[in-house]
Structures are given as structure tokens and as C-alpha cells.
Amino acid sequence: MIQVSLPDGSQREFPGPVTVAEVAGSIGAGLAKAALAGRVNGKVVDTSFRLEDNSALSIITAKDSEGLEVIRHSTAHLLAYAVKELFPEAQVTIGPVIENGFFYDFSYKRPFTPEDLVSIEKKMAALAVLDEPVTRRVLPRDEAVAHFKMLGEHYKAEIIESIPADQDVSLYREGKFEDLCRGPHVPSTGKLRHFKLMKVAGAYWRGDHRNEMLQRIYGTAWATKEELQQYLTMLEEAEKRDHRKLGRELDLFHIDDHSPGTVFWHPKGWTVWQEVEQYMRRVYRENGYQEVKGPQILDASLWEKTGHWDKYRENMFTTESEKRDYALKPMNCPGHILIYKQGIKSYRDLPLRFGEFGNCHRNEPSGGLHGIMRVRAFTQDDGHIFCTEDQIQAECVTFTTLLQKVYRDFGFTEIIYKLATRPDKRIGTEESWDKAEQALAAGLKASGCEFELSPGEGAFYGPKIEYTLKDALGRQWQCGTMQVDPNMPERLDAEFVGEDGARHRPIMLHRAIVGSLERFIGILIEQHSGALPAWLAPVQVSVLNITDAQSDYCREIVKMLRNQGLRADIDLRNEKITYKIREHSLQKLPYILVVGDKEKSAGAVAVRARGNKDLGVMSIDAFMQLIASDIASKV
Known part of the structure; x- marks a missing residue:
């Protein structure tokens, strides 16, 4: 039994x-x-x-997360099946599940067109209706290689040849199509009903630019028609909110091929940047951080000591001078340790908190660059806390509380907390891992946070907390982190004198709240659909005249507003007032002040708030109180 x-x-x-x-x-x-x-x-x-x-x-x-993953994995195979039916000469390569969907890479003699995608999707639907069973069989590696070579699927054969010879491989068949896969898959194609093909992009075979450029077809798949429609609607809204589109329309920044992966900030965009940076600078100052600034270029020997040179070299920009190798820093941590090491540190100095708006460079692949969210040059709101093991929990509580306030002020109310624990390959004793993981978990609990465990996802030297934002569209953005690191202080010989008079290694806590300022501003733009709250808006109020007779009065108003520290501009153009109101509304300004003869005579202004809201006529003082309250509340 x-x-x-x-x-x-x-x-x-x-x-x-x-x-x-x-x-x-x-x-x-x-x-x-x-x-x-x-x-x-x-x-x-x-x-x-x-x-x-x-x-x-x-x-x-289908109600389970694993079920949705199985659906998406199987839909990728259905896509490949349909492509082979319509384009028999196409060769299939790999087709994994990705967030919200899947993709499959193909080698074909000509580019796939939008019309091809429509045909492929229709063929997928027709194959799904057949409800063909999906069956699995296992072959020895060499037999599987021979099988796919016979089919003319040379990419599949190459993949299988990279598997050890003594291993068997599994194949999945549906109808006429058979594919290499570990599975699992749905029992039959009839389970796959709610999908859509999204786009075609280029992708190098095995991610190597020296190899052939393949065609990658992206798709999405869901358990129900309603979920699919909700996702497609969200994508439509996301397209409207795309920070690259809004960056152009609102004249915030641009990306230029003269310096790929870097940002050219325009005056309005740089104003937003400065508001974010100065806000974070106040956060540093008010919460016990000492702001520091490290150099951009550091000797290769330092990166060799930290281990980055061996593991991260291809992502670092390097240079040479007087027969010495240097690298532009991809992160700020080693520099902070060098600052920490200047002078003897005592246990009484700990915890010691350093913060830096550090400019970092990483040689990201050109295909991975995305507006200001994925760049090669970025500024990190980087902080490092040097402390003892016994101080980790308290620092975690303090940091989490601080992070929550910052995110609220920027308009984010939902945070996902994940605790990434020890991986299989790690350094340090089990006792030190136990202590670090327990301290982070206790810190989250003391902060009232429910959190998920991510087993095995910690760094090789220590566990970490990942703080992920949910935006207005439900998308997730991992920005904040708190990471326990005893390794780098060991590698760079950082010490403190303990209460016992002996020398000890500090624990280094890597922490970030907004992370890359470029990426975070991109998230902010999309979160608010470009309509940034008054405290962040590059122009907070614009003053518009109806005729030339009010020009001098408008100039007086703008001077008063600017004297109060407000970002105000003026529009005295000889245009119809309706045209000017519409134009400034498209710039998503928080407030527009309209001035005609009646307002001039009364020493007042007609106030229009964002969203075409007419707030009526009020005195200058009343408006200043209104906008001051708006800015202070950070609504």
C-alpha cells in the first residue's frame, strides 16, 4: 500500500x-x-x-503561483510549436519563464513581422483547442543529441552537448512538436487559453555578442481572461506613464548616443534631482549619519583585495596611468572602509554611520539599458554602518523605521519585506550566520513588518533584507536593502578596540533607501504619472496674465512667491488665456495663477489646481498658506 x-x-x-x-x-x-x-x-x-x-x-x-508558472512555461512551448508549424525552417533555442510571462528565442532567415506575431498567436490558439496531451520521455544525453541533430535543431543539440555525458535528459512532446525541457508542464494544451504575444526583440545566442543574433518573441500568459485583460490594461497605463516619454514631454532629461547609459539632466529634471538629494541629505543629518565623499578612481589592487576584480572585472570601467591599473568605482563600500580606517576606532565610536551620494559606474550591456532606470553612470544613496554583532538588530529597527518614513513621503505606502538567508556556498561560521539572520528577523518583527523568507538568496558573506516598493500600478521595485557583511572589513583589515582592550573586526551593514537616484526618480515619475507632488515639482506655480495690463502685477506676484522659496515662473506671452492655461496644464503644474483686471484691482489671484480644478479667487497670502500646507504635507 x-x-x-x-x-x-x-x-x-x-x-x-x-x-x-x-x-x-x-x-x-x-x-x-x-x-x-x-x-x-x-x-x-x-x-x-x-x-x-x-x-x-x-x-x-491555476490558483497557485506554481500553477501560473507551469502555464507560462507550457505556453512558451506552445509558441515554439506554432512557430515550427508556420515556419518549419526556424530553429528553436531556449524559452524560459520571466516575470509576467515568457519568451522564446528563434533562429530564422528573416525578421519576424508584427503580422507574423498575429499569425503565430492564432496558430497557438488553434493548437490549444486541439487539447493535445503533453507527454514526457527520458533519453540518454548522446541519444538526445542525435535526435535533435536529425531534426535539424542544431541549437538544441548544442545545449544538450553541454550536459555531462552520463546524464539523461527529458523531452516533452505535444502533437508533432518535441522540445528539450526539465518540466513540469500542463497535462494538455487545452489548459493554455489566456495568452498574448507582445513583441519581437534581438538576443545573442547564449548572451554572447560574438554569437548569432536571434529573434526573441515575448509573450504573457495568465490563468483567467480577466487577469490577462487586467495585465494588458496595466501595460497601457504603464506606457502612458513611461518615464522616457514623460521625460521628453516635461523637458526633464534626455539620453544621448554620445554617452550611452548616462543621463543629460535638463534644468527642470535637475531641480527634481536636487529636491530628492537634499531631502535625503536632511535624512542623513537628522539620523546620525556623517556624510562622506570618496574618489571616483581607485587602484586595481584595492578591488583585488575586496574580490571585485576577479568576480566583477568585466563590468568595471578601467584606466591606466604611470603603469598602474585603476577602475572607476562600481560601488562605494571599499572607499568607506578606507575612511573608517583613518585613526583608531573604539567600541565607544560604534555604531558609526557613513552616508554618501556616491557616483558609480558599471559597464552594463547596451541591450540592458533602459531610460534612466538602467544606466552605466548613477548616483547611489549609499550608507554603511560599522557596528558590533550585538548592534545589528537595533540598527535594523532604526533603519527600517527611517526607510518607511522616506517611502511615505515620496508617496509609496506598500512595502514588501524579504529576508534572504544563507546560500549553500558561504563563508563564516554557522553561529555567526544564525546570529545575523536572527538579528535581521528580530529587527523586522520589532518594526511590525511581516516578511517573506528567501532561502539561500543571501550573499556568500551574510544575510540581507530587501525592501521592495509597490507602485500605483502594482509593479514591484526593489530599492532598499540592509546587508550584513563581516567579509569586507576582514579583507581590508578594519578594526576597533573593544571594551576588553583587544582588537576586533566590525560588522559592516550596507544599506540603501532609494538606491540609484536616477532609477528612483524614474520610478517617481511613473508612480505620479509625471504629476509630481508640489514639494517635488520642478515648477510649483505659474502666473499667467490675461492682457498686458496685468504684466507688472504678475511680476510682483512672482517676486513674492520666489522670496518665499517657491519655484514660480511667469507667462506674459500675447496668447489667449485658454491656450496658456492648457499649455501649462499639460506640464502637470500643481498650481496656475490667472490674473485679469478684476484680480489686479482686488490684489488677488484666480487659482487653478492640477486636474483642471478651479479653486476660485483668493488673496496672495491665502494662496501662499495653501501651497505651503501642500508642500509640508508632501501629498
Whole structure:
């Protein structure tokens, strides 16, 4: 007899080996129909998987996150099946699941067109309707290589040849199409109904620019029609909010091929930058951080000591002078340790908090660059806390509370907390890992945060907390981090004198709140759809005259506003007032002040708020109180 334990604590007995599908059928016809896969003793498997021994089993349906991943993985195979049906000469390469969907790379003699995507999607739908079973078989590696070479699928054969010769490989077939894959997959193509192909892009074979450029077809797949539609609607809204589009329309910045991966900030955009930086500078000052500034270029020997030269060299910009190798810094941490090491430090000096708006450079691949969110030159709101092991928890609590306030002020109310724990390959004792992980977990709990565990996702030298924002569209942006690092102080010989008079290594906490300022400003632009709150808006108020008769009065108003520290401009052009109002509204200004003869005579202004809201006529003092309240509240 085989005993199967189910998630509700119940058990079922079977006279011999039984498949996941058969167990689902024994529970009920509805579950048998909904089953996409199973989780057997923690491992996700096909519904055809046979349980040979007593096992714990969960049936995975479209309601489970694993179920959605299985759907997307299987839809990638359906895409490849459709491409081979329509374009038999195309060769298939790889097709993984990605966030919100999947892609598949193809080698074909000509570029795929938008019309091709429409045809491929229709063919996918037709193949899904056939509800063909998806079956798995296992072959020895060399036999699988020969099989795909016979089919003319040389890329697949090359992939399999990279697998050790003594290993077997699994293949999945649906109808006429068979693909290399570890699985699992849905039981039949009929389970795949809610998908859409999104775009075609270029991708080098195996990510190497020296190899052939392939064609990558992106798609999305969901469990229900409603979820698919919600996602497509979100993409439409995201396109309207795209920071690159708004950056042009609002004259904030541009990217130029003369310096790829770097940002040319225009006056308005640089005003936003300065508001963010000066706000964060106040945060530093008010929370015990000492601001420092390290050099841009550091000797290669330092990066060799930290380990970056061996592991990160290809992503570093390097130079040479007087037969010495140097690198533009990709991060600020080594420089902060060198500052820390100047002079003897005592336990009484700890925790010691350094902060820097550090300019960093990373040689990102050109294909990965994206507006101001993925660049090669960026400024990090970088901080490093030097402390003892016993101080980690308290620093975590203090930092988390601070981070929450900062995110609220920028308009983000939902934060996802993840604790990444020890990976398989790591340094340090189990005791030190236990202590560090427990300190971070206790810090999050003391801050009232519910958090997810990310087992094995920590750095090789220590655990970390990842703080992820949810924006107005529900998208997630990982910006903040708190990372425990005993390794770099060890490598660079940082010490402090303990209460016992002996020398000890400090713990280094890497922490960031907004992360890259460029990326964070891009997120802000998209979060607020370009309509930044008054305290961040590059122009907070614009004063418009109706006729030349009010020009001098408008100049007086602007002078008063600027004297109060407001970012005010003036529009005295000889244009219709409706035209000027519309033009400034498109710039998403928080306030527009309209002045005619009536307002001039009364020493007042007609106030229009963003969103075409007419707030009526009020005195200059009343308006100043209104905008001052708006700025102070950071709404």
C-alpha cells in the first residue's frame, strides 16, 4: 500500500504506484480537471508523475503561483510549436519563464513581422483547442543529441552537448512538436487559453555578442481572461506613464548616443534631482549619519583585495596611468572602509554611520539599458554602518523605521519585506550566520513588518533584507536593502578596540533607501504619472496674465512667491488665456495663477489646481498658506 498525505492533514491509501492525476481524480472530478501539476515532497512535478512510495502531495492548480508558472512555461512551448508549424525552417533555442510571462528565442532567415506575431498567436490558439496531451520521455544525453541533430535543431543539440555525458535528459512532446525541457508542464494544451504575444526583440545566442543574433518573441500568459485583460490594461497605463516619454514631454532629461547609459539632466529634471538629494541629505543629518565623499578612481589592487576584480572585472570601467591599473568605482563600500580606517576606532565610536551620494559606474550591456532606470553612470544613496554583532538588530529597527518614513513621503505606502538567508556556498561560521539572520528577523518583527523568507538568496558573506516598493500600478521595485557583511572589513583589515582592550573586526551593514537616484526618480515619475507632488515639482506655480495690463502685477506676484522659496515662473506671452492655461496644464503644474483686471484691482489671484480644478479667487497670502500646507504635507 502507498500512503499519500494531503495538505489538509488527511491521508489516502492506494494499492500500488499512483500518478498525481489519479490522486486528484480520487479526491474529486473538479480537482482532476483543474490539476496542472503536483508538489511531491516539496518538488513540483507533472500530473503524470508516479508516486512509488509514501509521499506528501499537494495538487497545483491555476490558483497557485506554481500553477501560473507551469502555464507560462507550457505556453512558451506552445509558441515554439506554432512557430515550427508556420515556419518549419526556424530553429528553436531556449524559452524560459520571466516575470509576467515568457519568451522564446528563434533562429530564422528573416525578421519576424508584427503580422507574423498575429499569425503565430492564432496558430497557438488553434493548437490549444486541439487539447493535445503533453507527454514526457527520458533519453540518454548522446541519444538526445542525435535526435535533435536529425531534426535539424542544431541549437538544441548544442545545449544538450553541454550536459555531462552520463546524464539523461527529458523531452516533452505535444502533437508533432518535441522540445528539450526539465518540466513540469500542463497535462494538455487545452489548459493554455489566456495568452498574448507582445513583441519581437534581438538576443545573442547564449548572451554572447560574438554569437548569432536571434529573434526573441515575448509573450504573457495568465490563468483567467480577466487577469490577462487586467495585465494588458496595466501595460497601457504603464506606457502612458513611461518615464522616457514623460521625460521628453516635461523637458526633464534626455539620453544621448554620445554617452550611452548616462543621463543629460535638463534644468527642470535637475531641480527634481536636487529636491530628492537634499531631502535625503536632511535624512542623513537628522539620523546620525556623517556624510562622506570618496574618489571616483581607485587602484586595481584595492578591488583585488575586496574580490571585485576577479568576480566583477568585466563590468568595471578601467584606466591606466604611470603603469598602474585603476577602475572607476562600481560601488562605494571599499572607499568607506578606507575612511573608517583613518585613526583608531573604539567600541565607544560604534555604531558609526557613513552616508554618501556616491557616483558609480558599471559597464552594463547596451541591450540592458533602459531610460534612466538602467544606466552605466548613477548616483547611489549609499550608507554603511560599522557596528558590533550585538548592534545589528537595533540598527535594523532604526533603519527600517527611517526607510518607511522616506517611502511615505515620496508617496509609496506598500512595502514588501524579504529576508534572504544563507546560500549553500558561504563563508563564516554557522553561529555567526544564525546570529545575523536572527538579528535581521528580530529587527523586522520589532518594526511590525511581516516578511517573506528567501532561502539561500543571501550573499556568500551574510544575510540581507530587501525592501521592495509597490507602485500605483502594482509593479514591484526593489530599492532598499540592509546587508550584513563581516567579509569586507576582514579583507581590508578594519578594526576597533573593544571594551576588553583587544582588537576586533566590525560588522559592516550596507544599506540603501532609494538606491540609484536616477532609477528612483524614474520610478517617481511613473508612480505620479509625471504629476509630481508640489514639494517635488520642478515648477510649483505659474502666473499667467490675461492682457498686458496685468504684466507688472504678475511680476510682483512672482517676486513674492520666489522670496518665499517657491519655484514660480511667469507667462506674459500675447496668447489667449485658454491656450496658456492648457499649455501649462499639460506640464502637470500643481498650481496656475490667472490674473485679469478684476484680480489686479482686488490684489488677488484666480487659482487653478492640477486636474483642471478651479479653486476660485483668493488673496496672495491665502494662496501662499495653501501651497505651503501642500508642500509640508508632501501629498
